[in-house]
Amino acid sequence: MTYWIGKCIEAQRSSTKLMSAFQHIESTRSRIDDSGIIQKHAYEELQNSLVKSRLYPHDDFERVLKEHQKNNDSLPSLEEFEELYRKMKVQLEEEVAERTLALKKTRQKMNKKNQQLVESRHKYEDRLRQQQQALQQAREEIERLNGQLQVERRSKQELEENLDQKRQQKLSIDLFIQAQRAECKVCLVEEVQVLFLPCRHLVTCEKCANRLGQCPLCRENIQDTIRVFWA
Structure with a gap:
């Protein structure tokens, strides 16, 4: 039983190979000239075989054709296309790997730079916060000093006003005392003009002094008098 199953599978594989070979012959029949030599593929035929059958993307198809035509005037065969595609794919994968690595390094540098920028920003914000605090403290100190200056x-001003009041009071007292001293203590009208001796009191005018035998302040006998003239 197993023997016959193997034979069936082998026969099926053989028929599949024959069918593929037949299809290949049919696809190349249009390109066989009178001498029996197979001509190169036409653009539409390549496109139908490779792109429309979804074997390769259209961009890759155009890229391979462009690379092939750098050194050839005709279009490539299917085998040439596949071989060149594999080579270009390897190169492309290497380029992608290199670009990916370069991009990774660039991202690492950018991340490092961003980290440095973030750290610099944090340091700047800290310095700015400290400066703002110092400025606020300076403002508060200035306000305190201004308040203290206003109090002083x-x-x-109060001391000056009190001093002026005391000066005015002293001046008034001095003027009163001077007025009292310059006025005769007996008649209270005339100016003091006579100095009594020996007590040296100056208390009366000349008219009242002539009528007195004793000093009206100390009651000492008047022995002599001196006429006084005010400046």
Whole structure:
């Protein structure tokens, strides 16, 4: 039984190979000239065989044709196309790998640069925050000093006002004392003009002094008098 199954499978494979060979002969029949030599593929035929049958993408198809025509004037055969495609695919994969590696390195550099920028930004924000705090403290200190200066100015102004009041009071007292001293203590009208001796009191005018025998302040006997003239 197993023997006959193997024979059937072998026969089926043989028939599949024959069918593929027949299809290949049919596809190349249009390209056989009178001498029996197979001509190169036409563009439409290559496109139908490779692109429309979804074996290769259209961009890859055009890229391989362009590469082949750099050194050849005719279109490639299917075997030439596949061989050149494999070579270009290997090159392309190498280029993609190199570009991927370069892109990875570039991303690593960018990430490192971004990290440095983030760290620099954080440092700048920290410095800015510290400067803002220092500025706020300086403003508060200035406000405190301004308040203290205003208090000192008010205190100084009050002291000056008190000093002026005391000066005015002293001046008024001095003027009162001077007026009292310059006025005769007996008649309260005339100016003081006579100095009594020996007590040296200056208390009366000349008219009142002539009528007195004793000093009205200390009651000492008047022995002599001196006429006083005010400047």
